[in-house]
Each structure stands twice: as C-alpha cells, then as structure tokens.
C-alpha cells in the first residue's frame with residue numbers, strides 16, 4: 467500500500483516546500499488540478515526535477531483527447547496521469563495506449579460516476595493501472611466520504627490496483643487501511659496540518675503496519 471500526497475492549494479514553490487518536509491514518508495506526489503490550472507505542466511516538471519526519486523502524479527482529470535493529454539504530462543515527467551471514469555471508453559483506451567509508450571500509468575478517477583460497480587468493471591477491462599474512488603471537495607462539504615465506494619470497487623475490480631481519495635485524515639486512515647486499497651491519497655490531511663512531517667510519518671507507520679498485517 468502506497469501513500470500519495472495531494473497538493474492542491476499551493477503554487478509551485480509552496481508545493482516544493484511541503485514535499486521537502488514530508489518526502490521521506492510519501493511514495494507519490496500529486497500535482498492537483500488547481501495547480502495544473504494555475505501553473506500548467508511546468509508544475510509537474512518542477513516537482514520531478516526537485517524530487518527525482520518520487521513519482522509525480524498529474525491530476526489532469528482528462529475527459530477527452532486522452533492520448534494527447536497523457537503524452538504532454540508524460541513528457542513533463544509525470545509517472546501517473548488521471549483520466550475520468552466518466553469519459554468515453556475511446557478516451558481511456560487512447561490514454562492507456564499512449565501511457566504504455568512512455569512507461570506512464572493511468573489512474574481512473576471515478577468521481578461522480580453514478581453506476582460505480584458497473585463502470586469500475588468496464589474500466590477495469592480497459593487495461594488501466596489504478597481505479598480510484600474519490601469524493602470531491604464539494605461533496606465532502608456535504609458530509610460525504612469515499613469509504614463505502616472503496617468497498618464497492620474492491621469487490622468488482624480484478625486487474626487494476628485500487629485507490630481512494632477524498633478527505634482522508636489521520637483519524638479516518640485506519641478504516642481506509644482495513645479495506646486494503648493499493649494507494650491512499652491524502653491532501654489536506656497532511657498539507658493543511660501544522661505538523662506535516664509528524665502527520666505524514668504517523669500515516670506512513672499505520673500504512674506499513676496495515677500492509678504487513680495482510681502479508682503474514
């Protein structure tokens with residue numbers, strides 16, 4: 467199980483500052499959609515240059531032109547690119563095909579997909595690397611969480627790895643870990659904390675403990 471730090475509400479320098487504090491505890495750094503909108507793919511390039519050992523995820527939430535968008539993000543240094551599960555299958559196929567040329571991975575974001583189990587099974591057959599349940603900020607504000615959705619995809623996804631995002635904090639992490647996703651995505655739960663390194667270290671410890679308990 468890997469830990470991904472999502473950076474959304476900062477600029478490039480702010481992102482570098484946060485990652486500098488927590489880099490030893492995270493596996494993947496996400497350049498969130500707001501950063502890409504504000505700064506472009508330069509943000510992906512800058513973070514990859516600053517932290518070459520970390521995987522950088524470009525949260526483009528691609529909805530069309532999958533091949534082209536994945537090509538540009540891969541050229542900027544992204545190891546993983548997000549494509550929306552609500553996209554047409556042809557967009558997802560184009561993204562997967564292009565990703566293979568670059569050794570990049572595709573994470574399908576199932577945000578706002580109504581028929582989650584059915585669509586997750588369809589997307590799983592398209593050769594994607596990750597399928598991610600995600601409760602976005604607007605629904606988090608209405609009290610929703612991605613935890614039930616994670617159970618749903620765990621029961622139907624057979625090929626891809628599973629991921630979960632949306633308001634995960636230190637106190638809700640144990641419940642997430644017990645569902646055994648392959649990738650846990652945390653934004654504000656680390657980036658908005660006063661003690662970012664301490665929080666990330668504790669999350670890393672819990673994840674290692676949770677992964678080990680399943681292996682034995």
Ligand SMILES: O=C(CO)[C@H](O)[C@H](O)COP(=O)(O)O
Pocket residue numbers: 472473474496498499525600601602603631632633634651652653654655
């Ligand atoms: O993709 C996102 C928003 O669309 C966020 O990066 C994701 O939800 C994780 O951040 P947080 O833990 O703060 O919810």
